[in-house]
Amino acid sequence: MIRIGAHTSIAGGVPNAVDEQLDIGGNCGQIFTHSPQVWQDPNIGDDEAAEFRDLIDENDLGPWVIHSSYLVNLCTPKDDLREKSVDSMQKEVDAADKLGIEYVNVHLGAHTGAGVDGGLDNAASALDELDIPEGVTVLVESDAGSGTKLGGDFEHLAEVLDRSAQDLDVCLDTAHMFAAGYDLSTPEGVEETVAEFDEVVGLEHLECVHLNDSKHECGTNKDEHAHIGEGLIGEDGMRAFLNHEDLLDVPLVLETPTEDGKSYAWNVERVRELRGE
Known part of the structure; x- marks a missing residue:
């Protein structure tokens, strides 16, 4: 069975993200633990965390991902920003442990003049400062690659995994890969990208x-x-990606728009149609 869900809101309490996931027909998901636009600590009570864990167990929803703050920049050469980024990430992995969430997702960030090699070293060493609880894994996310942001090339992801002493894994974003130059719009392009x-x-x-x-x-x-199948990746590319034999068991999290009368529920159903379920 395909694992497909969306990024849902914790407004009113973390358990509400589960209710929203069920409403849209999802069976896995992603959350922010706080506003991603500010430096803020997760504020999750013990009872709230217990209710969240119970709900995901009762409804067989998972895996879940915490998406880190947009302000986190692991590649930065600036000591103050690095310190804030590491502190924020430590609080996210601790929150994941409290909530029974398997993954914390993070962008590498921008090297802002440190250079690609320097930025990758900065990211790996910043991640090495984390005390990651057992049962939680940090996922390094692929990036669209604008400016000095790293993660647009698969080599960047591989280098961070290689240079870090942590047991890291990867989250790929189809829109980011496409923006970074990996053509997913045809079956042939999907095959080449997955092979690479x-x-x-x-x-x-x-x-x-x-x-x-x-x-x-x-x-x-x-x-x-x-929306899935309605952008420049399109139906053919999305169908090929969703049915690629090496990707069938990978959990999928939507971050699609909620516009044009098409909700997360519409996109969840679209994914299932393209998968042939």
């Missing part, structure tokens, strides 16, 4: 996919998501 990822990083490290179509052309480095 396997060769460079290794499919054994792929634990989650952010499933999004793209509003912009391949290789533009522009990160703007579209």
Whole structure:
């Protein structure tokens, strides 16, 4: 059975993310533990965490991912930003442990002048400062690759996994890959991209996919998501990706728009149609 869900809100309490997931027909999911636009600590009470854990167990919902703050920049050469980023990530992995969530997802960030090699070293060493609880894994996410942001190339992901002493894995975002120049719009392109990822990083490290179509052309480095099958990746590319034999068991999390009268529920159903379920 396909594991497909969406990024749902914890407004009103973390258990509400489970209720929303059930409403849209999802069976796995992702949350922020707080507003991703500010430096803020997760504030999750013991009772709230226990209710969340009970709900996901009762409804067989999982795996779940915590998406880290957008302010986190692991590649930064700036000591103050690095310290804030590491502190924020430590609080996220601790929150994941409290909630029984398996993964914490993070972008590498931008090297802002440190250079690619320096930025990758910064990211790996920052991750090495974390005390990651047993049962929690940090996922490094692929990026659209604009400016000095790292993670757009599969080699960046492989290098961080290699340079870090932590047991890290990867989250791929289809819109980000497409924006970074990996053409997923045809079955042939999907096959080539998956083969390249396997060769460079290794499919054994792929634990989650952010499933999004793209509003912009391949290789533009522009990160703007579209409804599944309605962007420039399109139906053929999405169908090929969803049915690729090496990806059938990878959990999928939607970060698609909620516009044009098409909700997360619409996109969940669209994914199931394209998968042939």
